[in-house]
Amino acid sequence: MTKNCTDCLSILTLLNQLRDELKVGTRDLKLCGQGAKFLHARHTTEGVETCRVVVRRQVAKWWNDPKMREYLVLQTLFRESNFDRYASNSGPLQLTVREMDNKTAGDAAADVRKRIRYIREINRQRADFNLEPFPEPEDPDGR
Numbered sequence: 001m002t003k004n005c006t007d008c009l010s011i012l013t014l015l016n017q018l019r020d021e022l023k024v025g026t027r028d029l030k031l032c033g034q035g036a037k038f039l040h041a042r043h044t045t046e047g048v049e050t051c052r053v054v055v056r057r058q059v060a061k062w063w064n065d066p067k068m069r070e071y072l073v074l075q076t077l078f079r080e081s082n083f084d085r086y087a088s089n090s091g092p093l094q095l096t097v098r099e100m101d102n103k104t105a106g107d108a109a110a111d112v113r114k115r116i117r118y119i120r121e122i123n124r125q126r127a128d129f130n131l132e133p134f135p136e137p138e139d140p141d142g143r
């Protein structure tokens, strides 16, 4: 039933895009099992936009943490006992997905440039909270 829910799909797609951009894990997450049930329950009761905010914020917080990045999955993000905490976190740490139609598969330099842009966006937001910036990869254009 949840497999055909367009709201579940749109939230899952956002999470997979961010995981892909930031090289979290090696394969796309699927709508199945407990995680899919949690996701459907959360967007039904809390709203799709809140779910998207939680995805953006938790990815921004965890993607670069070798331990926490493992938890960027449906089971953790949308479990009821976790979700309230994630949703009520204050702070603007959110990522936006850009260039969705501008895939750069196979272009390693473009891939690095995109990664640098993400990290800069995250670092701008981290600076507002006086958090240490994440290190940037070397710019392939030497800028």
Ligand SMILES: [Zn+2]
Residues within 6 Å of the ligand: 002, 005, 006, 007, 008, 009, 039, 040, 041, 043
């Ligand atoms: Zn759903």
